[in-house]
Structures are given as C-alpha cells and as structure tokens.
Amino acid sequence: MKAVVDENMEESYKRIIKISRIIQYTTAVAMALFGLFALGGIGIAVYPYDAEMIVSFHRSLIDSVNLLPSDLIRSFMGEDHLRLQVILTGVFIFLFGILLVYLIHEYRKIFKKITSSRSPFTRETSGDFRKLSNKALLICLFSTLLGLALFLLLRLFAYIFEYGAYLQDKADETSRIQEEMIMSLAEITENKSEQTGKHVRRVAEYSLLMAEEMGIDEDEAKMIRLASTMHDIGKLLIPDSILEKPARLTDEEFAVIKKHPGYGGDLLNNVEGDVMRMARTVALEHHERPDGRGYPEGKKGNSLSIEGRIVAVADVYDALTSNRSYKKAWDEKDAYEEIVKGRGTQFDEGVIDAFIKAYPKINAVREKLQE
Ligand SMILES: [Fe+2]
Ligand SMILES: [Fe+2]
Secondary structure, X not given: OHHHHHHHHHHHHHHHHHHHHHHHHHHHHHHHHHHHHHHHHHHHHHOOOXXXXXXXXHHHHHHHHOOHHHHHHHHHHOOOOHHHHHHHHHHHHHHHHHHHHHHHHHHHHHHHHHHHOOOOOOHHHHHHHHHHHHHHHHHHHOOHHHHHHHHHHHHHHHHHHHHHHHHHHHHHHHHHHHHHHHHHHHXXXXXXXXXXXXXXXXXXXXXXXXXXXXXXXXXXXXXXXXXXXXXXHXXXXXXXXXXXXXOOOOHHHHHHHOOHHXXXXXXXXXXXXXXXXXXXXXXXXXXXXXXXXXXXXXXOHHHOOHHHHHHHHHHHHHHHOOOEOXXXXXXXXXXXXXXXXXXOOOEOHHHHHHHHHHHHHHHHHHHHOOO
16 A cells, blocks of 8 residues: 555656756746846837837837736827837836746745655645745736746645645555554564563664664665564464473474574565565574575575565674573673674674674663663
C-alpha cells in the first residue's frame, strides 16, 4: 500500500517539477519581451518622432500587449494625446512587469521549498499556492485572461498538494501500523527466547547508527532499524526447552537453534512491503559471515545483503555485552576488541569501519538501554 502511494506521489512530484520548469522558462521569455516593449515605449515617448510613427507604434504596442488599462484609455481618448497614451502604456507594462516578477519570485520560493524537502506534499505548500493564486488575480487588472489562467493554474497546484498531503498522511498511517505490528512481533519473539528486555531495541539502534555512518540513505537506514527488530523471529519455532535451557547447549540442541534463520525466512516468506522483505533478508542472513563460515547457507561476501551484514555485527556485539542464562556479559572494551577482530572474516569490513567510527554513539546507546 505504502509503496503504491509513494510511487503515485513520486510520479506527480516529477510532473509538477516539469510543469514548474516550463512555467519558469515561459515567464522568463515573456519578461524579456515585455522588457523590450517597455524600453520601446520609453524610447518613443522621449524621442521626437513624427506623429505618424507614434500612431503606428501605439497601435502595434496596444495590439500586441493587450493590456486592460491601455485599452480603456484608448477607448476614452480615441486618437488624441497619442504620446501620453504611449507613455501610460509604458508605465502599465512596467507595473505589470513588476507584478509578474514579484509573482515569479514568490513562486520560486515555493518551488525551492518543494525541491529541498523530502516529503514535498504538505498542507503548508498547498496553502502557499492558494495565497499565490489569490495574488495572481491582481494580474486581471492588466489582462483578465492571463490573470484568470494564472489563478486557475496556481489553484490547481494548491489542490494537487492538498491531495498529496492527504495521501502522505495515509502512507504515514500505514507505515505506523506496520511499525506497531513489527514491534509486537519483535516483543513476542523476545518473550519467547532467552533474550530479555531491550536486546531487540539495542540491536535496532546499533544497526541504525552503523547504517548512518556508512552513508546509507536516511529512509533506508530507518528501514534497516525496523527490519532488524525481527531478526530472531524464527526462534518462535524453536522449542522452549532449548531456548530457555539455563546451561550450554549440546551439539544437537545447537543444531536445532541454528535453524532459526531459516524458520524466520519461512515465516516471512510471501510478505509484502519493503520493510517486511528486508526483515526477511535480515532474519535469513544475520548469522552468515563474509568468509562463508556462517549459517544457515554459508553465503559469502557480496552475496550477503548490506542489512544482513549490519545486523550481524549489531546482534553479536549485543550478545557479547549482555548477560545470558549461561554466561555473564563481557566487559565493553573486550567486546569491542572481539568485534573489530572479526573484520573481513566474521564481519564485513565496511560495517566494522562504520562500527569503529560510530562506537562512541553505540556505547552511549548500550549504556542508556541497559536492562
Ligand atoms: Fe539469531
Ligand atoms: Fe539476536
């Protein structure tokens, strides 16, 4: 659902940017033409041309710019005071130009806001377009048709952005519900396995910090954080007697535990949505190693997803620094050394570099989210 909404919005967003560009180019050309006319008008007014030339220039000027005030003046004055009429027409063109420049300036401000924002469809932007459309009505004082056309176009933008904001709200709502469902699933898994309390939350935060450090796009980094919470979902299918055993596991029991990534993959098979698909990958890959000595499939290096490689580090670091029924938590410095030692073998090199850089933050999260 969210993906579909996002695609629609992306599509309309691209269209709006395209239309905006066209508007900007056409107004620039129109401005240049008006500028020429204005200059011509001033030139005619101050230079002593003969009367016939002024008559013909005035005709062509009025006919081409078609400004409401000039038309009115001509219908009043007829063919009298032509020089004055030309000057007045020049003044109107000038005022008209200033108004257009002002509107374009305002329009550019909105346009800038739209292009610099990650989620451009907001009610605020819709309001901006609405206000601008009202201002565009002033153009009607000079040219009724142009004023109305600009008004309608800007109003249309206002409606598009309002509808976009509505869709955005819906998408946010859907992802909030998805997020809540994911968190409950994570909680169920936690209650079932020996890991108590905040393991899942810490792994999620560590994963986010490393992803950010690696320069992964903000949305994707957040998705990794969320997806990571389901990494052990396969443990739901492992018998309690093994999960809750307060001692070291036998080889047979450990072989059963090692099935949980595969179970997780099965549980999340056929899921829809980006986060859920990523969760499936994480569940399947969080015990794999770049050197191929991980489980369940012994996948190697580049065949592992980036999210799988990140969560693998977060999960082990948290396992080392937490108490378990069969072991005490390691000292934080020893755990750090152990993780860094695995660079290129147990863990991905790039992820470990990010782990090292983000370590002060990771350590702070560990302290904050202690049991
Ligand atoms: Fe696991
Ligand atoms: Fe875990």
